Amino acid sequence: MQVRGQCYCGAIAYEAQVEPGTATVCHCTDCQAHSGSAFRTNIPAPAAGFRLTRGTPRTYIKTAASGNRRVLAFCDVCGSSLYACAADNPQTYSLRLGTITQRHELGTPQRQIWTLRRLAWVTLPEDIDAFDEQP
Template identity: 75%
Template sequence: MKVDGQCHCGAIAYEAEVQEGSITVCHCTDCQAHSGSAFRANISAPAAGFRLVRGAPRTYVKTAASGAKRVLAFCETCGTPLYACAVEEPAAYSLRIGTLKQRQELGTPKRQIWTQRRLPWVTLPESAETFPGQP
């Protein structure tokens, strides 16, 4: 499915191809802090189908407790988180659902990760596959 998204202020826009129905919700503390919310909802887009069409995001490299490094991209004007990807030659981009115009059409989350860190009041569809940590 072709999607397009942008930051809140519109300075950065992108297009991508995603697999409908492949949303992942992450409950890790990094995603909670970076999103400013209880979790982050993402959908993967293969690098071959991802293209910036306006602007250039600001990025920084986050090193996880595991030692894995990820690029986090956001708008330097409005602060909207846009995506994450590998530091070098990303195979895919983890797009932030809230930035996509087609977010209503993507279906419900298919999996939840880091559920051991899920806040007790958060409930999502029981049909989603769950993992206590990183699968």
């Protein structure tokens, strides 16, 4: 499915190809801190189907405990988080669901990860696959 997305202020926009029903909820402490919320919801977009259509995001390189380096892209005007991808040769962009115009058409997330870090008051449908850590 072709989707369009943008930051809150509209300075940065993108187009991407995604597969409905492939969103993931992440409860890790990094996603909690970076989103300013209890979790973050992402949907993968192959690099070949992703392109910026307006603006250039600011980026921050996050090095995980595993040593993996991830680019976190955001708008330097309004601060909206847009996507993450591998720092070297990205194959997939992890789009932030809230920035996608067609987010209501993407279906219910199919899995949740890092449930060991999930806040006790967060509940999601029981039929969503759940993983204590990164699968």
